[in-house]
Amino acid sequence: xDLAKFRASAKRKQxxxxxxxxxxxxxxxxxxxxxxxxxxxxxWKETDCTTCANCCKTMTPTFxxxxxxxxxxxxxxxxxxxxxxxxxxxxxxGDWVNKTQPCQFLENNMCSIYEVRPADCAGFPHHHLKPxxxxxxxxxxxxxxxxxxxxxVDRVKKxxxxxxxx
Numbered sequence: 001x002d003l004a005k006f007r008a009s010a011k012r013k014q015x016x017x018x019x020x021x022x023x024x025x026x027x028x029x030x031x032x033x034x035x036x037x038x039x040x041x042x043x044w045k046e047t048d049c050t051t052c053a054n055c056c057k058t059m060t061p062t063f064x065x066x067x068x069x070x071x072x073x074x075x076x077x078x079x080x081x082x083x084x085x086x087x088x089x090x091x092x093x094g095d096w097v098n099k100t101q102p103c104q105f106l107e108n109n110m111c112s113i114y115e116v117r118p119a120d121c122a123g124f125p126h127h128h129l130k131p132x133x134x135x136x137x138x139x140x141x142x143x144x145x146x147x148x149x150x151x152x153v154d155r156v157k158k159x160x161x162x163x164x165x166x
Contacts, residue, residue, distance in 0.1 A: 001052035006147045013154060017143055020157045020166075021136040028133045029164050032156075036132040039155035047148045053102075053109040058145050060098035061120035063087060068096060074116040125149045132156070 029035070049055075063071075072082035083089070086104050087096045098104065105112045111121065125146045129135050142149040160166065 001048075001054075001147060003052065003054055006052075006054070006150070007144075010144050010147075010150050013150065014143060017150075017153050017157060018140050020160070021140050021153065023166050024133045024136050027166055028131075029160055029166075032133060032160070033131050035159045035163075036127075036152070036156050039152050039159065040127045043148055043151045043155060047151065049148070050109050052147055053106060055121075055124055055146055056106040056109075056111070057102040060101060060103070061118040061124070063096040063118050063120075067118040067120075070116050071113055071118070074113060127152055 024032070061067075068079050068082055068087070072079045075082065077085075083096065086099055088099050089096055103111075105117075111117050123129075125142055125148050126135065126138060127149070129138075139149055139153050143153055
């Protein structure tokens with residue numbers, strides 16, 4: 001994955017895709033979920049996250065208490081040690097997040113704790129969440145970090161534009 005090329009493409013498409021997603025907050029085509037599901041399936045045929053890992057390089061997951069307990073046990077640490085070493089507690093949200101980026105568990109574009117990774121990571125890029133239009137703000141944020149989301153939203157926009165006058 002050429003991340004420089006992705007960033008340029010995301011920057012070029014960001015306004016158009018964000019405007020499109022904003023429209024979906026007001027007008028939802030009746031078959032939007034079917035369109036999104038097809039776009040997502042097509043995108044995954046062309047996408048390999050292990051050639052990218054931009055999410056791990058530029059974002060942090062939210063660590064739940066369950067995640068912290070599971071990962072710290074896997075690493076042979078106490079939860080407090082784990083939090084002290086790698087996490088920050090955000091006062092505003094109460095969330096536990098990584099202190100640094102890229103993620104401390106990223107090694108050669110692969111997660112070194114993949115089998116016990118945070119639930120937030122396991123679900124990323126969250127394309128499985130339904131209905132599609134309830135997650136427009138999340139997709140808007142992720143198009144700048146995730147080539148899979150950029151591609152999926154771009155495909156949805158093209159299909160909706162082709163079929164509907166929005």
